[in-house]
Amino acid sequence: MTAQRTPDAVSVGLLTDDGLPRQLAGRIAEGLPARLADDFGDETSWHVEHEARSLPLDEEGNIPMLALAEEHRAEHEWDLLVLITDLPRRAGTVPIASDYNVAHGVAMVSLPALGALRLRGRACRLIIHLIHHLMSPRSAKAADPPRRALDRLRELVAPMRHIRDRGAADQHLALVGVRGRLRLLAGMIRDNRPWRLVPNLAGATAAAAATAAYGIITTSFWRLAEALPALRLAGITVLAIVVMSGWLMLHNHLWDSPSGHLERRKALLYNASTALTLTIGVACMYAILFGLALLAAVVLVEGTYMAQVLGHPAGPASYLKLVWLSASVGIVAGAMGSSLEDEESVRRATYSRREQERQQRNRERAESGS
Structure with missing residues (x-):
């Protein structure tokens, strides 16, 4: 056997x-x-x-x-x-x-x-x-x-x-x-976890929320939102997100500008990752702000009074357009509010631990070479 x-x-x-x-x-x-x-x-x-x-x-x-x-x-x-x-x-x-x-x-x-x-x-x-x-x-x-x-x-x-x-x-x-x-x-953006940006930008979030709230209770915003077509409102939203993302990147020196051809080629991917991480993070902030603003508009703005101001019955579309415009303007204000944030706090909110290590090493090399 x-x-x-x-x-x-x-x-x-x-x-x-x-x-x-x-x-x-x-x-x-x-x-x-x-x-x-x-x-x-x-x-x-x-x-x-x-x-x-x-x-x-x-x-x-x-x-x-x-x-x-x-x-x-x-x-x-x-x-x-x-x-x-x-x-x-x-x-x-x-x-x-x-x-x-x-x-x-x-x-x-x-x-x-x-x-x-x-x-x-x-x-x-x-x-x-x-x-x-x-x-x-x-x-x-x-x-x-x-x-x-x-x-x-x-x-x-x-x-x-x-x-x-x-x-x-x-x-x-x-x-x-x-x-x-x-x-x-895509993997680098996932590793950066862009959704962390919202809770880590307290100043920007507060400025955006305050501006959106002001827009909701201001009758001139009601008339302006009603007069704007949906396509223009969409363009304003995209522009607002791009403005805040760009401001965060430039104001906090998140753009890599290395010397040397090889390092510049590598930096293209890192800069793209940073820009898209910020854009997704700001888009998450906009989505949250839109939801909260819509809830506030329904609670605070009485339909009959809104109809009197607009000169015609105020339906769901009127509320949505008002919130749409208010949230977009709020995001632009949030970019200004982000100026109050500490640069290192923004870096920690934007980057993964490994990306923070890489940038720290680059700064140390630049300082030792200067």
């Missing part, structure tokens, strides 16, 4: 930044052993552990992948290590989703490169793809991952390709073309 072969046991460590990487890895770690067993079969048994800490940066602003592998694989007795970070990463100007080093048994995933939606599924499939690479010296099955795994990986980011590295990694999974950069941009 042939003895049954004992499966090889492989321990995988997920070492993550705090915040979103930690949350995702905690959910992925639960189902990852079963997913890996489906791909590798009964020849390997899997044990997955998860630990969160702030991944350090070296002097160049990169995560020292090999040094972390030497430290943590020995400390935890992990066979393989996957680092998960919210730091946007590049090889030159090419966005990087992941890389790996087979000899050190380590890989790294950069979440911003996975876009803004379906992060859990995309990150899980990419981690499995990387483990196939790391297991290639041990398993013939790892060297040729199942076709369905490859097909799912292609759904991750498109277009993409593996590129070789001259440094610590064996290969990068790079995003190429306009679509790849747009996906990275």
